[in-house]
Amino acid sequence: MAENDVVVIAERVVGSHPDVTFELLGKAKEIASALGGEVHCLVVGSPEGHECLGAADHLHLVEGEHLWPYNPHAWESAISALLSQLKPRLVLASTGTVGIDLCGALAAQSGSMLASYVVDLSVEGASLMAVAQLYGGKLMAECDLGEGPAFVTAIPGSFAGHAARVDGVADATSHSHDGADARMRHVALTEPEKTGVDITSEELLVSVGRGIGSQSNIDLAQELAEVLGAGLSASRPVIDQGWLPKAHQVGKSGKKVKPKIYLALGISGAPEHLEGMRQAELIIACNTDATAPIFEVAHYGTTADLFDLVPEILDLIGG
Amino acid sequence: MKIVVAMRQIADLVEELEVDASGADIDREFVKFVSNEWDEAALEEALCLKEAHGGEVVVVGVDDVDFDQTLFGALAKGADRAVKLSCGFEGWMPTAVRAELLARWLKDESFDLVLTGVQAADDLDGQLAGVLGARLGLPHAAVVVGLEPDGDGFKVTQELGGGVTLTSHATGPLVLGIQAARQAPRYVPISRIRQAMSAGGIEELEVEAPTARAPKVTRLFAPEAKGRAEMLGDKPSEVAARIVELIRAKGISVS
Ligand SMILES: Cc1cc2nc3c(=O)[nH]c(=O)nc-3n(C[C@H](O)[C@H](O)[C@H](O)COP(=O)(O)OP(=O)(O)OC[C@H]3O[C@@H](n4cnc5c(N)ncnc54)[C@H](O)[C@@H]3O)c2cc1C
Numbered sequence: 001m002a003e004n005d006v007v008v009i010a011e012r013v014v015g016s017h018p019d020v021t022f023e024l025l026g027k028a029k030e031i032a033s034a035l036g037g038e039v040h041c042l043v044v045g046s047p048e049g050h051e052c053l054g055a056a057d058h059l060h061l062v063e064g065e066h067l068w069p070y071n072p073h074a075w076e077s078a079i080s081a082l083l084s085q086l087k088p089r090l091v092l093a094s095t096g097t098v099g100i101d102l103c104g105a106l107a108a109q110s111g112s113m114l115a116s117y118v119v120d121l122s123v124e125g126a127s128l129m130a131v132a133q134l135y136g137g138k139l140m141a142e143c144d145l146g147e148g149p150a151f152v153t154a155i156p157g158s159f160a161g162h163a164a165r166v167d168g169v170a171d172a173t174s175h176s177h178d179g180a181d182a183r184m185r186h187v188a189l190t191e192p193e194k195t196g197v198d199i200t201s202e203e204l205l206v207s208v209g210r211g212i213g214s215q216s217n218i219d220l221a222q223e224l225a226e227v228l229g230a231g232l233s234a235s236r237p238v239i240d241q242g243w244l245p246k247a248h249q250v251g252k253s254g255k256k257v258k259p260k261i262y263l264a265l266g267i268s269g270a271p272e273h274l275e276g277m278r279q280a281e282l283i284i285a286c287n288t289d290a291t292a293p294i295f296e297v298a299h300y301g302t303t304a305d306l307f308d309l310v311p312e313i314l315d316l317i318g319g
Numbered sequence: 320m321k322i323v324v325a326m327r328q329i330a331d332l333v334e335e336l337e338v339d340a341s342g343a344d345i346d347r348e349f350v351k352f353v354s355n356e357w358d359e360a361a362l363e364e365a366l367c368l369k370e371a372h373g374g375e376v377v378v379v380g381v382d383d384v385d386f387d388q389t390l391f392g393a394l395a396k397g398a399d400r401a402v403k404l405s406c407g408f409e410g411w412m413p414t415a416v417r418a419e420l421l422a423r424w425l426k427d428e429s430f431d432l433v434l435t436g437v438q439a440a441d442d443l444d445g446q447l448a449g450v451l452g453a454r455l456g457l458p459h460a461a462v463v464v465g466l467e468p469d470g471d472g473f474k475v476t477q478e479l480g481g482g483v484t485l486t487s488h489a490t491g492p493l494v495l496g497i498q499a500a501r502q503a504p505r506y507v508p509i510s511r512i513r514q515a516m517s518a519g520g521i522e523e524l525e526v527e528a529p530t531a532r533a534p535k536v537t538r539l540f541a542p543e544a545k546g547r548a549e550m551l552g553d554k555p556s557e558v559a560a561r562i563v564e565l566i567r568a569k570g571i572s573v574s
Contacts, residue, residue, distance in 0.1 A: 013485075014479060072459075097479045097480055100437070101449065104445030104446050104447075104448070104449030104450040108445075108454060113534050114534070115443060116443060116445050117443070129537075133542075134539075135440045137542070138541070139540065139541060140540050140541070141539050142537050143443065143534040143536045143537060183458045183489060183490050184458050184487050185489075186487055187486040187488050189483065190485075204569075228573050240360075240499045242502075246482065253462070253480055253482070254482065255481070260570075261569055261571065282569060284565060285548060291335050291336075296548075300549050300551055301548030301549070302552065303553045304555045305555075309555045312558070
């Protein structure tokens with residue numbers, strides 16, 4: 001029955017279908033089977049590469065003017081139109097571009113509940129229960145989404161039950177959507193500038209966060225990186241302050257890195273940062289706050305002050 | 320150009336966060352509250368737009384702990400008006416509720432842009448820009464890193480992740496969730512904030528209690544310490560020695 005169905009919004013806006021879509025499909029299958037419903041996957045804009053989404057029971061390919069390249073306003077109206085036909089119990093997206101851009105609005109329009117930053121989701125009795133990561137990862141909130149329709153945006157990497165990239169889709173339907181008004185139109189899609197800096201190829205990364213305090217202190221981290229033969233990377237605030245160029249950013253809107261060792265100095269470990277570095281082989285974190293979430297993913301940690309620690313390392317190997 | 324900036328307070332994440340006796344909210348008696356950093360980016364972008372193109376910047380928000388400080392800070396930085404909506408709401412405020420209160424006030428205002436932070440650390444039920452955009456029936460976009468007037472509307476640049484950006488032309492009014500302003504938020508000396516405080520100037524409006532629904536938080540808790548780091552202590556010289564050992568153990572040669 002439709003009212004027990006689960007919809008996954010495929011979040012391909014550039015490149016190929018991202019891993020998170022398959023994590024969502026895996027979770028959708030689990031929830032749909034608990035509810036006795038089916039899994040629908042919505043592919044908006046370009047149908048390219050949809051063949052690997054065979055884990056869904058139904059695939060909906062929505063094409064039309066303004067839908068490709070990604071246009072948030074047009075996507076919202078296309079998805080909204082389709083959801084009002086499908087009337088699912090649950091809509092799953094990620095806390096990526098599409099989830100942040102659209103799910104709040106789609107949920108508000110349809111009077112549905114919404115939980116964001118979700119890392120776990122289950123059916124309990126007639127209710128959907130979600131666990132979300134709040135306060136930059138410092139606290140978890142368990143919440144009841146009730147018995148009605150709901151939206152959930154999940155943090156990439158949270159759902160273990162990855163659905164396979166399955167070729168061949170049993171039931172694919174094409175939809176056309178031209179209802180978009182002209183209030184938002186595409187101008188340009190821009191790839192990141194090639195700068196010669198490639199933090200993804202480093203074996204060892206010295207990574208600095210807002211705890212570094214000022215632009216002039218970057219020199220200290222730079223010196224450590226040079227002495228260790230390491231790359232220098234940073235969290236988003238360091239980039240937004242203009243202390244290092246964008247090519248050095250690790251995280252959701254920066255680079256995903258997998259070095260042998262990631263030395264995090266003065267980084268709190270917000271979910272958007274962890275997205276970019278939790279795959280590192282060995283994570284060592286220095287943060288004066290013993291409750292900083294970075295210690296949840298780090299293998300080794302210290303609450304020493306980075307301004308005391310870094311000179312000691314330099315003393316040991318620099319001389 | 321008239322720009323409304325929606326701002327709010329949030330628990331200071333640098334401090335330890337305690338859960339209160341109900342087990343479902345932070346302990347608001349003890350936690351320190353600060354202005355949401357992304358709202359500060361939204362304010363900065365608004366002030367830069369005003370400086371470059373003229374216009375008016377109005378800051379608005381729902382009353383909360385120390386919110387006056389944020390509003391006076393905004394006035395000191397150059398905002399033209401500061402509006403505080405009060406309805407006696409206590410505890411965690413869902414985005415749906417905040418959006419309802421702001422939308423009611425905005426319905427009687429004219430504006431070209433509403434800017435707010437891309438997120439806040441406790442916006443469990445969604446990021447404000449989208450929810451507010453839907454409430455007002457206006458186009459909206461999140462993760463905005465670039466904004467310029469452009470003909471009959473604005474050029475809006477959003478991050479799509481991995482360094483890819485999308486630029487669209489949109490005709491206003493628009494609601495935008497700002498990720499980063501064109502420059503880091505400006506610093507304003509305490510003396511200027513004091514001046515703003517003594518000049519007063521916050522417009523306080525009593526508003527009707529909200530009705531919007533939101534998920535019910537049943538439990539708030541610190542993450543279970545399953546993957547917790549092995550702590551190397553806090554004596555810098557010893558920690559430094561261990562770190563160098565760990566690096567060498569990975570086969571990375573350091574002199
Ligand atoms: C859509 C979106 C995308 C995002 N993308 C990214 C991204 O790609 N990358 C990213 O990093 N963030 C990203 N963010 C931002 C993210 O939410 C956090 O704001 C950011 O990661 C915090 O950076 P930080 O840890 O350096 O700063 P903070 O959270 O301020 O942490 C600083 C830490 O330094 C510690 N500290 C201070 N002084 C010292 C000292 N002397 N010695 C040791 N420790 C000290 C403090 O205890 C604190 O924990 C994104 C956010 C959004 C909404």
